[in-house]
Amino acid sequence: MNTIRCQIKQVTPFNDAVYQIILKPEIAFDFKAGQYLCVIMGDTDKRPFSIASAPDSEHIELHIGAAVSESYPMQVVKRMQESLQNGTSIEIEAPGGDAHLRHESGRARLLIAGGSGFSYIKSIIEHQIALQQKIPTTLYWGCRTQDAMYYETIARQWHNTYPWMNFVPVIEQASAGWDGKEANLLEQLKSDFISLNGYDIYIAGRFDMVGTAREVFRTMGVEEDHLYGDAFAFIK
Template sequence: MPQTILAEVVSIEAATDFVNIVKLKPLIPAPFKAGQYLQIVLSDEDKRIFSIASAPNAELIELHIGAGPDDAYPRGALDHMSVNREVILEVGLGDAFLQHESTRPIILMAGGTGFSYTKSIADHLVHIESVNPVILYWGVKDETALYAKTEMETWAASYPNLQFIPVVENPSADWQGKTGFVHKAVMDDIASLAEYDIYLAGPFKMAGIARDDFIKHGAIKEHLYADAFAFI
């Protein structure tokens, strides 16, 4: 059940020219599952959706908000928050949360700021000492958008069953890694997706295309999880 809580804004920091990382301290415990989202309540009629980037056990709730100068929806949410201000949140929304009982290998696939969603699940898998093999693919338009690359490389290096694979759509001449659309990189690497639980977030177009292509590539529809599916 979603719960309405008050939280204090602890920090708002630019991770890139486009992405701000917001940290919030809930004034009462904020129950949610890894992979769920929240709404920032601007008014009764205006509630703005963002994935929760932190794991449920974390002290602070973390959000990664992508906002260009003309993106009124996320910009309005950012304008609503300032350090030390209290904001109203509705937490524990969405159905694309981690399936704890599953023993299947896991693919976490993020497009751009969809990384936030995968980060919550990734952190939680470490917290619960999951033994399921996990591959986190993070697709971005260019390298500057990989604001947590070093953190995720350290994450993967620390746990033998975890892998992190960044994928850059329009790479610079210096880029050594995978290129193109992130879901294509997944399909290039893995011959059949039949045995995987796949959790994905990112642009709606990506979610729709990846769902169709992944099913053709063997993925089982019931093992594909994305809240974007409810919006497209």
């Protein structure tokens, strides 16, 4: 990975637990949809976050899940806020990760996001749109509440705009008028699919969720050579 200095252009809370960060790299760098970068907090302290923007974007977008109890990501958000206020820059290392979009594959795609894991999926879908691909793609996004589904509007817009795109929103605690599924994300997937054979599957979210998902998918005929998620490099 390359070390790149970035200016902080924006730090905006989506809700009380997820922040949108917009970075402007001093030099452009190439990356693949679905890769990540590391924010350099210290010589041996480099923290990875999925790149939410598609390749060839002028700015780099991050979605950082940073609830008050989660000091690890919140420390990064605070560093970004201080840099924005002071007009200073931060350093990143990029790009990283092997769970990028296999855009040359013609297999149907199943994209699975838990919470702010949507950032990884957003890069992939926006790149598919830029490539004008029409491969059947289904996105499952699971959150605890509707408020936590911070980019619900854009996901529904994809669903309504592109015939090849199917968005299935899943929340655990639904209120009146909710237009989607009310369930645990993995339980909903088990209910909706008899077999996962034949799919390219991309997944992001909390490591414990991704690890559990892989065990569930093994009972559903998943082809692990076509199961992509950077978490798997850390939870072998």
